[in-house]
Amino acid sequence: MHLVEAFDGNGLRPYSPVHLNQSGALGEDLTVSWIRRTRIEGNSWDLAEVPLGEESEAYRIRILRGTTLLSEYFVSTPTWTYTAGAQVADAVIAGDQIEVAQISARYGAGLPGRLVLT
Numbered sequence: 001m002h003l004v005e006a007f008d009g010n011g012l013r014p015y016s017p018v019h020l021n022q023s024g025a026l027g028e029d030l031t032v033s034w035i036r037r038t039r040i041e042g043n044s045w046d047l048a049e050v051p052l053g054e055e056s057e058a059y060r061i062r063i064l065r066g067t068t069l070l071s072e073y074f075v076s077t078p079t080w081t082y083t084a085g086a087q088v089a090d091a092v093i094a095g096d097q098i099e100v101a102q103i104s105a106r107y108g109a110g111l112p113g114r115l116v117l118t
Contacts, residue, residue, distance in 0.1 A: 014102035014110030033079040034100055058103040065096045
């Protein structure tokens with residue numbers, strides 16, 4: 001019997017962003033912010049911010065109603081403005097979710113952090 005082992009790359013997967021926060025209300029421009037985490041050298045308490053650990057800073061933002069994808073956006077900073085116009089185009093309502101995942105050039109999108117829109 002020959003045993004085959006495979007590496008699925010999960011060690012390269014970015015961690016989920018944390019402390020997702022909504023500033024503003026639905027129907028108006030609202031700002032969503034979060035704090036990124038790192039897999040690489042992120043244990044030091046001496047640093048103001050953890051090292052990026054990726055080639056570039058990039059995030060995928062998904063707007064979801066249950067499991068239905070309403071829209072998808074991409075940004076390069078840990079903050080995003082969800083304009084009133086985009087909300088109308090997405091037909092977003094209270095209770096829909098924003099899902100934010102950091103993107104790695106080597107792995108793709110990591111695990112998402114989530115925020116329920118209010």
